[in-house]
Amino acid sequence: MTSVTRFAPSPTGYLHVGGARTALYSWLYAKSKGGEFVLRIEDTDIERSTQSAIDAILEGMAWLGLDWDKGPYYQTKRFDRYKELIQQLLDEGKAYKCFMSSEELDAIREKQMANGEKPRYPGTWRDRTDHPEGQPFVIRFKNPLSGSVTIKDHIRGDVVIANSELDDLIIQRSDGTPTYNFCVVVDDWDMGITHVIRGEDHLNNTPRQINILEALGAPVPEYAHVSMILGDDGKKLSKRHGAVSVMQYRDDGYLPQALLNYLVRLGWSHGDQEIFSKEEMIELFSLGAIGQSASAFNTEKLIWLNQHYIKSLPEAEVAEHAKWHFEQQNISLANGPALEEVIRIQADRVKTLKEMAEISRYFYEEYDAFDEKAAKKHLRGVAKEPLTLVQEKLANISDWNPESIQAAINGTAEELEVGMGKVGMPLRVAVTGSGNSPSLDITLNLLNKEQVVQRIDKALKYIANRENS
Incomplete structure (x- = not known):
């Protein structure tokens, strides 16, 4: 049987790091098994779902290179299918109309909590047939009253939940729209999902969903519930930790390869290996190698990986x-x-591509002003002679290449009997506008000769103005 996984985000915000890791694990499992990866947008929360959030999710997935084989599917376009199956459950006596108002339910729950009980719907309308005419109602699923549900979890082992712990879940709201837990069940069935890989925050939904699947006569997929990601401070990852949106990492200058490599290791491991290409991830990935404990986000580690991939x-x-x-x-x-x-x-x-752009501007445009500290130190009167001579030698080069550029710099130092720094540093500031650059022979080689000569002129004028002020 072909393995089919899915990533099913709710479009109520951007694609965050936790979601991206879930998507990656689901994608890797499908790829490692030669299976299919489905993208599904769970947009039943119509009030909070936005097109901009959908766009952000699609953009994040595309940037990470997590391509999907089927989808994106949208739950709001499948309402007829959900309603058809809700009616089927009603007809079979596996669901029922509940006319309890939210105020009544709130009062019952408050009383239960005051008595130290778990707040839950007490099944008031489960077997009633005296339905009031014209009154609003929700539709609830008849959860089994006895027995238990066993979740065979690839990460946590067998998780057993007694049915007595579960109340009768609302599967259709009073406005006629189906609820999240029901839509998920129908989608997983219709889309042939064989493995549901998702965050541990969904673990309490799983027994409810299994019971609905069994009531529909649908196959139950295998599950893997991944632990949460903590911030550097050991608390649940949130906005206060800075970049939690995937696209914020792009904006900050990280490569998608670095972020993917970092995310795969937030909970999964293969020996002591730290660096994984996408191909290696696919080859080596297994659900059994995902740990049960929460993973702590380490920004320094991500920076290290980013530097590795840039290089x-x-x-x-x-x-x-x-x-x-x-x-x-x-x-x-x-x-x-x-x-x-x-x-x-x-x-x-x-460390980042953002820095790469910042420090490389001088290759593509004239700098506005010299770095103040570098100019104060290196563009002094004593630099006028070496700059003038090296400018002359550079201007006379017929074959502009790193070797001839280096020879001109060396020749200047020898002729004036000064150290290389007395020539190189003023020249570096003159040409780049700052005191930092790669070696001068390759830096100047990427500029043209006319640019270099003109920039040295600019530095000589700066020195002259400094001397005259």
Whole structure:
């Protein structure tokens, strides 16, 4: 039988880290088994569901490269199917109309809590037939009164819940719309879902859903409930921890490869291995290797992985993602070196792609002003002679390449009998506007000769103005 998994987010907000990890585990399981991965948008909460949230989920999945084989399906387009099955359960005596008002139910629950009991619906209308005319009602599922439900969980082992712990779940609201737990059951059945991989916060829904599946005569999928993700401080991951939206990580300059690698290790492991390509994840993934305990988010580890991927992925692959950051910072790539070349020489110097764009601006446009600290230290009167001579030597180069550029810098230091720093540092500040850059031979090589000569002119004017002020 083909393995079919699903990711079924509610479009009431962005795709968050916990959801992305669930999607990844579901995607990996399907891929590892040669199966299918279904994307389903659970939008039955019409008041809170938004198109912008749907777009954010789809954008996050696409950025992570978690492609789906079927979908996206939308629950709001399947209401006729849900109603048909709710009517079937009514006809078979497996569901019933409940006319209890919310005020009545609240009063009962308050009394139960005051008596130290678990608040629950007491089954008042379960067997009644004296239905009042024209009164609003909900439809409840007749949960079995005895016995128990065993969840065979791939992560937690067998979880046994007594039916006496469960009350009769509402499966249709008074406005006629079906509820989440019922829609999920029908969807999993109709879509042939064989493995439900989801967060542990759904564990209390599972016995209810299994009972409904059995009442419908539908097959029960296998389950795996993944533990929550904690923040760096050990508390449940939330907005206060900073970036919890997947796309916020893109905005902050992380590669999707780094985030995927980080997320897969938040609960799953394969020996001591830390670095996994997507292909390795698919090959090695198993539900049995997911731990039961909560995982703590470690931003430093994610940064380390991001640096690894920036340095180790092919420059063209990094460039595909880096382009967005240059655009965000209004840096036009039209007038400058190939972005792959810049990435090749800057990869060791940054933690994020956002930083990559920030420190590479001088390759594509003139800087507005020198870095104040660097200019104060290196663009002084003593730098005028080395800058003038190196400018002359660079201007006379006929074959502009790293070797000839380095020879001009070396020749200047030798001719003036000064250390390389007396030539290199003023030249670096003159050409890049700051005191930090890759080695000058490869940095200058990515600029053209005319740009370099003009920028040295700018530095010499700065020195002259400084001397005259």
